[in-house]
Amino acid sequence: MFGEIVYLDNAAATRLDERVLEAMKPYFFETYAVATSQFGYSPGIEAKDALEAARSTIAGALGAKPEEFIFTSGSTESSNMALKGVALALGEKKGKHIIVSKIEDFPVLYSARALEKQGFRVTYLDVDEYGRVDLDQLRQAITPETILVSIQAANQEIGTLQDVAAIGAICREQGVLFHTDATHSFPRVPLDVREVPVDLVTVTAHLIHGPKGVGGLYVREGTPLTKWMDGGFQEFNLRAGAENIPGAIGFAKAVELVTPEETARLQEMRDRLIERLLQIPHSRLNGHPTLRLPHNANISFRFVEGESILLHLDMRGFAVSTGSACFSRSLEASHVILGIGGNHERAHGSVRFTFGRFNKPEDVDAVAEAIAEVIENLRAISPLGKE
Amino acid sequence: MPLPYSEKVMEHFRNPRNVGRIEDPDAKAVEGSPACGDMVAVYLKVDPEAQRITDIKFESYGCASNIATGSIITELAKGKTLEEAKKITWKEAADALGGLPPIKTHCSVLAVDGLRAAIQNYEERHGLVKERVPTTVEVVRKRLKHVMNPMTGLDLVRTKIVRDIEVSDGKVRVAIDLPADHQFAANIREEIIEKIEPLWDVDEVVVEFTE
Structure with missing residues (x-):
């Protein structure tokens, strides 16, 4: 499957x-x-x-x-x-x-x-x-x-x-x-x-x-x-x-x-992904820039909604997660994003990427390219961020 | 694996119809707000003779059901007269999509509200409002049901933060049970003004925070 x-x-x-x-x-x-x-x-x-x-x-x-x-x-x-x-x-x-x-x-x-x-x-x-x-x-x-x-x-x-x-x-x-x-x-x-x-x-x-x-x-x-x-x-x-x-x-x-070498490899992928995703306009990193899990990247994209991002990525063969209210079973926005002072909007467009042993370095470029396209397409149909 | 969304929903989500903006529209409306989550904008071109919708476009800041409902609603409304289009219900839109998950009602209702609000906007702009109902506290309350409380994603009335509404001589005063320095206060104020000000007999809207 x-x-x-x-x-x-x-x-x-x-x-x-x-x-x-x-x-x-x-x-x-x-x-x-x-x-x-x-x-x-x-x-x-x-x-x-x-x-x-x-x-x-x-x-x-x-x-x-x-x-x-x-x-x-x-x-x-x-x-x-x-x-x-x-x-x-x-x-x-x-x-x-x-x-x-x-x-x-x-x-x-x-x-x-x-x-x-x-x-x-x-x-x-x-x-x-x-x-x-x-x-x-x-x-x-x-x-x-x-x-x-x-x-x-x-x-x-x-x-x-x-x-x-x-x-x-x-x-x-x-x-x-x-x-x-x-x-x-x-x-x-x-x-x-x-x-x-x-x-x-x-x-x-x-x-x-x-x-x-x-x-x-x-x-x-x-x-x-x-x-x-x-x-x-x-x-x-x-x-x-x-x-x-x-x-x-x-x-x-x-x-x-689990070895320190492997953890370092995950961290490299994480850092490269964060760097690439922050090149997308109106994006920001959620969480601490350095004091963070070696395999976790979490980015909010403005003017677009997480469930839509997730489904489009799924169609392209990528599995990620989002803090959007639309995605949660309770329809509540992520208590974590709200807890760090974010609003619903920031939770709405947040996407979490977490790496594991079976990810390859080329996955980073593949997902970065896919997400850039998905964000662009969704922004094209969004009423926000146009003026 | 069965997705919670029907094939039809996914098809409209993947390839939304009539998406985008109409430059110089005859009417437009925006429902929802970024602070509370989903948002839909609807643009209309109307043949003034026949009162018929000749073109319709929508934009969505929302989840798959929001996008799909926006898409289907434009298909359903295109070519219909304003009177016919007004009567399109959420149920019709949901049925045309092969059903929607119950938890997604709110996001899909927005698109239907958007269409109705755009038609109303046309009627208000073109002096077509037949009976000029004077604005009362009840009229204001009804409109406030379309303003979301960003803390919960439900509307202001349902979350019981509307303390008081006063209407007198074209002036509407709304008192909201939140501190004035609350992180969403400015946002809520803006939304309320946007919803109440277009009423034909309203000159001024004042939003007060009472806590």
Whole structure:
């Protein structure tokens, strides 16, 4: 079905790497037993060993101890677990105040809103024109009732990176837990929990050419977190359910396959695309010019609408994403573009391009040429921008 | 993979008919605004004898359903008399396109509104408004339903930010529940004036922000 499409929506999903699939296969057909204790039967012990090896690999990529990393079904579950788990653990004991940024992705944002309905108070921190959180505002927002700060490592739409080290330092100084959603940055943008004072980190496999349906949560040793997925005693008794062993193996393999060289290659493509697209009149970059995800370019084009751009690009064989209200299921403009001070118009004409392993350098020129034509055609029929 | 749009919608989106501008049109209208999203402009050439639309063009700043509806509406209206064209409904346009997703009603209604507003513009310009209905609070309110609240994409009346409307001696005063320094205040003011000022008995429109 995809045929010859040039896929530039790697922040939504990525193609599985064959090597990941090969690594997973034996755990579907041979070592398919559930992980058992060392007193169980041998296939179960083998499965357990493989699971623990995968855990070590991923924890290692975060500078964490293996027992500080739990597998989940993906970043949505991880972030739900972080916010709700801390709320359950500390809400009655310490306080009912949580701080998040305005431009968090939906799992954090809607977990916060769900907690608001349960009587928690949530502060939504503003961001500047690039999407960066104001550290002074964060400092001032923390009260004795604050139990958790949740600020993403990188933004899902505009790619802006936050200063997680500085945010973590503030939280540590004030004795408040810090969760960061690193869904879009892990492991391309290094985050070492031995250096960064962060207590909880959300990660996922499906954006680094791993399988869908597996992710994880780093939980610093001693972090109060109440289990809310009840059942068995898996994952250090924090998350019940038979472990997704093929998924865990695939996730670990996907992490191993990410290299700094590859990330540099993606960044080169990103930079060249941004440079070319900004030559189109009435275009602007959304997000920070340098402190951004290595594979994300997000540009707004004036006088044209994103869904129309997207459909025209689809006809020409390119897959991209837009923050236009017309494209969202809720008909709401991107809360991220509005959050960085943009209006509906800027969200309306915003297009996100995200690169992955299977993009080739020539994709940059191809999409840049296609988009220049599409924008020109759509502007020709637009009532705006003519005088 | 089934797209939410019919083949007909996609065909009109790919190759919109009657697109562009008419230089020196007999009438024109713009519905929607860039701040709230979609926008449609409709231009008319009218045979004054027969009251028939001889040429019609549209421009769109919008999504596929907006472009496709603009295209089909010009096809439906071309050659019709003003009276006939006035009666074209959104339902007819949607049916002619083989249906539209319900969530896209708003963007496609704009094109129909654009056609009606252009015809009204012709009638106002050419002294054809038969019954000169005096402007009342209700008339103003009805027009404000065509001004979008950019924060929600819904109109001002539906989002309940119209606090007060006063009409007296050709002067219309509209009070909006927003701070005067709100990022969309200037935009909303401009839109309101654009919608109310063409009314035949209105000389002045004042927009106040009350918060």
